[in-house]
Amino acid sequence: xxxxxxxxxxxxxxxxLALLKNxxxxxxxxxxxxxxxxxxxxxxxxxxxxxxxxQIQYLCSEKSVCIQRNxxxxxxxxxxxxxxDDDIEVPADYLQKxxxxxxxxPASGAVSGLVLQKEKGEWTSQYAERSAxxxxxxxxFQLGIWGxxxxxxxxxxxxxxxxxxxxxxxxLSKAGWPVxxxxxxxxxxxxxxxxxxxxxxxxxxxxxxxxxxxxxxGIGDHYGVTAGFPEPGIHVVTEAFVYHHxxxxxRLQNSLSYYRRVLALDYFIKQPGxxxxxxxxxxxxxxxxxxxxxAIFSINTVMIKAAFKSLIVVSIGKNPYHEAAKTNQKxxxxxxx
Numbered sequence: 315x316x317x318x319x320x321x322x323x324x325x326x327x328x329x330x331l332a333l334l335k336n337x338x339x340x341x342x343x344x345x346x347x348x349x350x351x352x353x354x355x356x357x358x359x360x361x362x363x364x365x366x367x368x369q370i371q372y373l374c375s376e377k378s379v380c381i382q383r384n385x386x387x388x389x390x391x392x393x394x395x396x397x398x399d400d401d402i403e404v405p406a407d408y409l410q411k412x413x414x415x416x417x418x419x420p421a422s423g424a425v426s427g428l429v430l431q432k433e434k435g436e437w438t439s440q441y442a443e444r445s446a447x448x449x450x451x452x453x454x455f456q457l458g459i460w461g462x463x464x465x466x467x468x469x470x471x472x473x474x475x476x477x478x479x480x481x482x483x484x485x486l487s488k489a490g491w492p493v494x495x496x497x498x499x500x501x502x503x504x505x506x507x508x509x510x511x512x513x514x515x516x517x518x519x520x521x522x523x524x525x526x527x528x529x530x531x532g533i534g535d536h537y538g539v540t541a542g543f544p545e546p547g548i549h550v551v552t553e554a555f556v557y558h559h560x561x562x563x564x565r566l567q568n569s570l571s572y573y574r575r576v577l578a579l580d581y582f583i584k585q586p587g588x589x590x591x592x593x594x595x596x597x598x599x600x601x602x603x604x605x606x607x608x609a610i611f612s613i614n615t616v617m618i619k620a621a622f623k624s625l626i627v628v629s630i631g632k633n634p635y636h637e638a639a640k641t642n643q644k645x646x647x648x649x650x651x
Contacts, residue, residue: 320386325353350382379532380524401561411554427554455604458491489601534578541588623650
């Protein structure tokens, strides 16, 4: 099994060097590593030549993580692509575990390990729902959940909601947001997952490429890519994991990231031929109304503006991504202020 690694990067030189060291230490041999750099702070050939186990191609691109990934995918010569963000820390046995899963489950075409992020000083892959009020709120507005449901309340209403989510398993809510509540077993399947450290069949990525109309950060790009994957979607191996360091350089503030993620979801649910087209706009609008109320209760002025603009833009059908796609524009940077 041959693997081509594709790394989009932009002015994160130290992160990139750390990632290359991880890949050089991989217990699974790599066919090639394709770096697609859109930044000003380039690596020199001397700097990356120290990684003796890696066959590195170093390419340049305009600033767009979606364009960068597509360049790397099209350039890759292996059947499998390891898409990896530049601020990911990859344990040496990570790819060994993913390839072992593929050998055991040949139908899998997109495989990831758990992506750990540091929250309150601890690394975690999920955010358990422990509040009955929050669970009720998310159910009522069909919002996303990314963790086990662990609230202790067990009245009739909460019990029925728990049964609803248990019966649905990992799925997309009626509004299109990912609902991941089952992290059990050696692996679980999900229709949507972050692809920042995923091993995917090249043909799957060619059939469902990254959409280049999205902003240069690619916020929400995984919705469009995974919506074009065959069933059952993505396998997540629970014994494999990476660390996502969430590098602050070149990272958007939460409010702008939220706004663009909403626009991306709205954009992709209107595209025919992908799984997201079954999502109804009225449910997405309803969920955005719920997020606006939450922002108001939280007295977060910036998030109130982002939530309000999201609701209006989606409601009236003036998504700038739709308008740009009609004229074949690329790398749109919509703002809510």
